Amino acid sequence: MADYQVPLKDMNFLLYDVFNAEKLWQSLPTLAERVDRETADAILQECAKIAEQEIAPLSRNGDEVGVSFKEGKVSTAPGYKAAFDTYAQGGWTSLGGEPAYGGMGMPKMLTAFHEEMLCSADISFSLYPGLTAGAGLSLAKHGSEALKQRYLTRMYAGDWSASMCLTESHAGTDLGMIRTKAQPQADGSYLVTGTKIFITAGEHDLTENIIHLVLAKLPDAPAGPRGISLFLVPKFHVNDDGSLGEQNQVSCGAIEHKMGIHASATCVMNFDGATGYLVGELNKGLACMFTMMNFERIGVGIQGIGAAVRSYQNALEYAKERIQGRALSGAKSPNAEADSLLVHGDVRRMLLNMKAMNEGSRALSTYIAMQLDITTYGEGQAQQKAEQLVALMTPIAKAFFTDLGFESTVAGQQVFGGHGYVREWGQEKLVRDTRISQIYEGTNGVQAMDLLARKVAGSQGQLVTVFIDEVRAYIASEQTTAMQEFIQPLAQAVTALDDLTQDLLSAATESKEVLGCAANDYLHVFGYTAMAYVWAKMASVSLLAPADSEFHASKIHTARYFYARLLPRCQSLISAAKAGPATLFDIDDALF
Template sequence: MAEYSVALDDMNFLLFDVFQADKMWQDLPELAESIDKDTAQAILQECAKISEQEIASISRQGDEIGVQFNDGSVTTPAGFKQAFDTYAEGGWIGLGGDINYGGMGMPKMLTALQEEIVCGADMSFSLYPGLTTGAALSLSAHGSEALKEKYLPRMYSGEWTGTMCLTEAHAGTDLGIIRTKAVPQDDGSYSLTGGKIFITGGEQDLTENIIHLVLAKLPDAPKGPKGISLFLVPKFNVNADGSLGERNGVSCGSVEHKMGIHASATCVINLDDAKGYLVGELNKGLAAMFTMMNYERIGVGIQGLGAGVRSYQNALEYAKDRLQSRSVTGPKSPEKEADSIMVHADVRRMLLSMKAMNEGNRALGMYISQQLDLSKYGSGEEQLKGEALTALMTPLAKAFFTDVGLENTITGQQVLGGHGYVREWGQEQLVRDCRIAQIYEGTNGIQAMDLIGRKLAANRGEFMKLFVADVRSFIEENSSSEMAEFIAPLSESIDDLELLTQDILVAAAKDPNQLGSAACDYLHVFGYTAVGFMWARMALAALPKFETDDFCKAKVHTARYFFARLLPRRLSLMASARSAAEHLYNLDDELF
């Protein structure tokens, strides 16, 4: 596998040329004193260094060895403990954390890039700090002052990790039917009993304690999701002075043997009279957990992006070195026995498609992160708009980025041919690792239903109107002749998306099945249109330096490729989204 190299040039280009994040930070009082351009660049450079040198180097052996389970204990592969300690000591787990409890309070526009850097280095490794950050976010938002003071500093420091315990053997998407019970105790704590499955990092040897966030129900709780509460359950109880006490009633029953992410411990967790503490309000635990889940959904989307970036780097290096046949227009390297496969149209198509979608999705991730920052640090209409666009685009980020991520890992495998299928080159690991990203944190089909049901139909498309207005404002401001080749297809795309949204909502009023029928295709139409918006913005920033800067020249040519070869994919998706739901339901179950 090619040595991992973080795309720092592209990240800086997005932050400071396309989105002008440094100017935005100076306009937000809570960020103005903590972050500027020089600080952000230094943070990204240091994160790249540790990821390239410490984390990427253990990815292959982590996949080959995997985690080991023995009598309730889990051992991570050689090198993981050392890399995790180095990462934690650098303060990376608390980079975006609450400054009142030891976090650094950095904006999402920066931490999203940090997440991509680490995911690209090794997806398995990224899950341990990633779940910890998400758990800390929920605790910070909903926990009592006492819980935050006791647990957050140790989580941000990496001394303790965090998990999210939702799924049970019989309850995945339908969390309303979970059976884990929480019984109130005289001291204000709760006794939890039950079992959870698919718990990432549920047991490991990286840290001295693990802080589980567990969904459970009180005996008299209302049925369904309205009866779910959220509890903090430590692996080891914590004494009043912060020292570790006796082992809690939490144990690991087994680990899953998986297709990929072998170095990530996916555990069965058993709760047997485990002491837990309420986070938030009784029977409102699902809303509190969604703080973490929505963070993780964007994070999972970034996992897909990271895998796609690593795949492109691997495929590009291979394509430049692999000699096979000659160019149809005559030898390009006559001194060699053959030309590199870079001369072949299909190889160039695959590489350009990967490059265009990786860079487009990275930019879209920045746009969504910007909305998250405005929703947190902004005020007035700006804050409300940030909240609405974040809600709209969270399912898009999770599903579209991971669908494209898997496509890009498979495309990279195709570039390598037979060498992409065997273990020697490491490419097949990327395919296996990335595959889970479409499944966990809510399958991509569920994300599509969330987008079209909760984020569109529930408010008659009001959230989408905000995105459409953003695109139309950009079009109006940048309709000069030099931008015409990008503005014209973008304008057509946003018109089509708006009309498609209206058509689906009208059809759904007559047939409720129409929403589910159109959901996945609609999400991808939205995705390609949103990435088109990003490529137009990147082209605008790159055009002034087209003749003098190779990076900007590559940007403009890649933008042209996206608009010519990839954006048209939305046309067939639109036709499919408009097709009647009856085509899915005419066939009786027994006829399948």
């Protein structure tokens, strides 16, 4: 496997040239006090070092050794504890946290790149601090001051980590069916009883305490999701002076033996009358947990990007060095036994697919991160618009990026040929690790339904109009001759998305099943269209660069490739989305 190299130049290009992050930060008073270009550059450079030098080297052994389970205790792979300590001591566990509780309060545009670096280095490692960051976000927004002072400060310090406990054996997507109970106590605490499965980082040896955010119901709670509450349940009780007391009635019953992410502990967690503390309001727990889940869904999307980037780097290095066959147009290296794989059109197709999708995904992720920053720190109409775009884009970030990420890891494996299927090159690990990203934090089918049924149909198309109006305004502002090769197909793609949206909303008045049948195709049409938008932005900046800039020349060529060979995928997706529900539902269940 090629040594991981953080694409810092591309990250800086997106921050400062495409999205004018420095100007945005200065326009938002809170961020203006925290971050400038010098600070941001230092953060990215130092994060790149720890990702490349400390975390990436653990990935191979972490996959092969995995985590071990004995007598209720989980041990992580060799080197993980030392790497996590180095990571925490560097302050990385506090990067996006609230400054009032020890966090650095950095914008999402920076923390998203930090997440990508960790995921490219090792998805398994990234999950431990990633879950803690998400839990910290939920606790900061919904927790009481006492809970934040006692627990959040230690989570930001990296002394304690966190998990989120939602899923039960009978209740995955349908959380309204959960059976975990919380019994109120006279002192204001609750006794939480139940079993949760698939709990990432539920038990491990990286931190001295683990803070579980647990969904449960009071005995008299309303049925379904309206009766869910959220509780903070620590592994160890915390004394008034902040020291750790006895272990709570929380235990790990088993760990899962998984297809991938072997170095991440995925646990069965038992709560046997464990003391917990209410986070937010009673029966409003799902809303509190969604603060974390939406963070994690975007983070899982970034996992797809991170894995795809590593796949591309591996495959490109291999394709350059591997000699095999001759170019159809004649030998390119006549003095060698064969030409490199790069002379073959199909290999170039796979590599350029990866390159175009990776750079487009990173750009779209940065655009979404920018909306999150405006949502958090902005005000007025700009903030309202950003909130609408975040709601619209969150399921796209999770599902589209992970679908493309898995496609790219498989494509990288294909470039390697047989060597991609055996363990020595490490490429098959990326395929295994990335597959879960399409499943957890809400399967990609659920994300598609969230987009089309809840966000698009639920707003009668108004959320889509916010995005389409922005893109059309951009198109109107970019009417130079040089940009027409990108602007014209972008305009066609946006019109096609608009038409598809209206067609599906109209058809759904006759049959709601239209939404479920078209959701996956619709999400991908939206994803490619949104990616075309950010590729146009990157092309516009690159066209103004010096003619001898290889970086910008590569951007322009890759943008042309995206528009010529990837954006046309929308045509078949639109046809499928419009096909209607009959072909899915007219077949009797017995005929499957």
